[in-house]
Amino acid sequence: MLKELNRKSLKVGLSMNLKKTKVMLNEQVEIDDEDQQIQVDNNTIEVVDHYIYLGQHISLQNASKEQEIKRRITLGWQAFGKASAIFKNKEFPLVLKRQVYDQCITPTVTYGSETWNLTKKQLLKLRSMQRAHKRIMLGVTWRDHIPSVQIREQTKIRDILKVINKAKWTWMWSELKCDSIPRVAVLTVCRVCAIVWRRFHLTRSSSEAFSCSDLNLLLERRAAGQRRCF
Incomplete structure (x- = not known):
């Protein structure tokens, strides 16, 4: 795939920065060291377990x-x-x-x-x-x-901390207010998120982090008519 990308890029006058190009594999991929040698134009692409991509530290293992x-x-x-x-x-x-x-x-x-x-x-x-x-x-x-x-x-x-919380809500609202989602549904999800965040700060220990699975579970119960969970 990388070779094909490099070939198509050269046709339009673009070139890959091979020094910044890295390969990350998740834990589901099991290959030998010899097979990990990925080359593009006789340059070996390094295989890493973490990488700085678009200013963010990314790791598939953690x-x-x-x-x-x-x-x-x-x-x-x-x-x-x-x-x-x-x-x-x-x-x-x-x-x-x-x-x-x-x-x-x-x-x-x-x-x-x-x-x-x-x-x-x-x-x-x-x-x-x-x-x-x-x-x-x-x-x-x-x-x-x-x-x-x-x-x-x-x-x-x-x-x-208030800056981070505001950024989270702003990003969530921008994702939810797209044309494909009814406004009533958007307000319902925002109300649920507010309740989840409030319960999280009141009940969770210092070693636990907020998980999206909690929100998904509450939304599923809401859809099933179990209003008392809110």
């Missing part, structure tokens, strides 16, 4: 977002370090620092968060990173014993 969250936090610190001349300068007004943070740091960390399936532990890591950024912007440390609520009121930076 569905957890732990590696992606670590990577996003690292990128957030790198972006924060590049703008440290602004954030650490006490002569710059806080409103300017907030604008730079909301427009540069937050999008870097939350890129692709619409599809993240996060645990409470991962959410805590993201919030801890943002709190550390706020303290650096204000020029305070943990030893100053300033409550996080007071720091949040001073910086007025958007909470990263």
